[in-house]
Amino acid sequence: MEGLVGRARELAGGGRRGHGAGGQRRVLGIAGPPGAGKSTLAERLADRLDGLAVLVPMDGFHLAQAELERLGRADRKGAPDTFDAAGYAALLARLRAPEPGVTVYAPAFDRALEEPVAGSIPVPPDVPLVITEGNYLLHDEGPWAAVRPLLDEVWYLDLDDRHRVPRLVARHVHFGKAPAHAERWVTDSDEANARVVARGRDRADLVVRMS
Template sequence: MRTQQFEDLVTRARSLAEAGDGGASRRVLGLAGPPGAGKSTLAARLVDRLGGLAALVPMDGFHLARAELERLGRTDRKGAPDTFDAAGYAALLARLRAPEPGTTVYAPAFDRSLEEPVAGSVPVGPAVPLVVTEGNYLLHDEGAWARVRPLLDEVWYLDLDDRLRVPRLVERHVRFGKDPVRAEEWVRVSDEANARLVARGRDRADLVVAVDRMR
């Protein structure tokens, strides 16, 4: 199933929020897709439109810290599935699905200016009925990532033409500090390898969103 209209997505997300009572249970909506597809942008727009009905919890908060990537010898592969704490992410999603009365859950975020995760950055109050989470590997089915999909009530896959997505991704890397040549090389060698892996989960999504046609 495909949709392009932002208002249609708001209506669908609102229905999920209304199905969660913010007490004994909470709904979780996932936005998946390759790097540069617009996941964080759409997630933020949805949460903004839903007001207090939704909170945004990004998967990128579970990036391993630079020091740990260096210890593991994975700094040149940052963004690959094994450069995240997938088990920790799944554990947080499980906790978010079953809120404790009177308890705020604090989730990590990712600071692109620092290129580091920052703990305790995102508060999710007990009465919030919907969590929107976004990231590359929500539909990935290997290792601890396989625990993620069953914890999501819906997953939408964001589909953006590579002719738009790749230049956007290069520009983002430049904006956050890489020189243009290094940015293009990183996208070609690292990000696009990850994009091919992410695309394998496309058919497991509940909805495919054509980002370039969305208004």
Template sequence: MDAFELIDENRMAALTARARGLAAPGRRGLLGLTGPPGVGKSTLAAQLVERLGGLAVLVPMDGFHLAQAELERLGRAGRKGAPDTFDAAGYAALLARLRTPESGATVYAPAFDRALEEPVAGSIAVPPGVPLVITEGNYLLEDRGPWAGVRPLLDEVWYLEAADERTRVERLVARHIRYGKEPGYAERWVRESDEANARLVATGRDRADLVVPVR
């Protein structure tokens, strides 16, 4: 999905300028994008990185999904995407490392391969001179357990809010189908798993620095 379908050009320009303001010389800023599943977090994050040129790198929270084998061992595979199916402490530790980079050191972050449904270590290089890291994910404003350590590491967190919840859910179902789920299974997964997570994510809305309406 093109970010221009989510946000009009004037708003996109304003958001880009605000993000650029966090990329101050001599320090590294961290910007977080959060919101319910399917709202367009990864789309907007990628568009911001593109507009900012070499000033920003995207490090998604989804790289900290637990591996499928570990989820099965823990009996959590049927709830993949819930807060306790991520390595939240590991994510916070990476953010802390990114916030205060060692001189001359490139930091490598994991990504999440949706085709494999698995995290892939060492996929994203963050060179030492990049002044802004943009991270996106569901639980950046979660204030319980190890997730509580995430928000203090971020300069700002923006909450993306869908103007039309039906459209958001339809996009989410379509994404699951695109990556291999049968339509009926995709609809059940969204209804029983993703939407439970969406309700939890919404409890953090009032803690965001900015609420961004999206189409």
């Protein structure tokens, strides 16, 4: 953890220097399959950086449940085409180039509601680093291909499936799914998405072995 904090702090330092010279803010991406620990690591990094970073998760760009149902994609929630990938890329581009005096508001995802919530995360212009985490930061198909060039570094979290899958089932149960439903959802949906995510592993700057 100390090495990762140090690496993120170096990125923040570069962003502070760039911002002071009229340049760009730095953006660190944390990618990996469902249940690998992305949100936990991203939150810990942001906490340890003492105000130098703001966390903006990709999950804020989930399409609303009503829209997923209209499109016939509700049973695949979490797949690449169930997000507003172009909107996410547009936000990243805006975050990379902060305007003096302008706070950018990013959406969050409320797991209790299973819905995105707009305007939830303020990103002040003087914060030198944005940390963003999500499944598809390294995905190179369709509008997702625009995301990777907007990230200064991407770390890929690698966790053995023997630990990752039970953790993922437990998370679904914690947020309201019955155990049998949670297991089916992980098998039929999350693991299909995990295979898509894994194809981007070689495009990461750093692979972090999780335990």
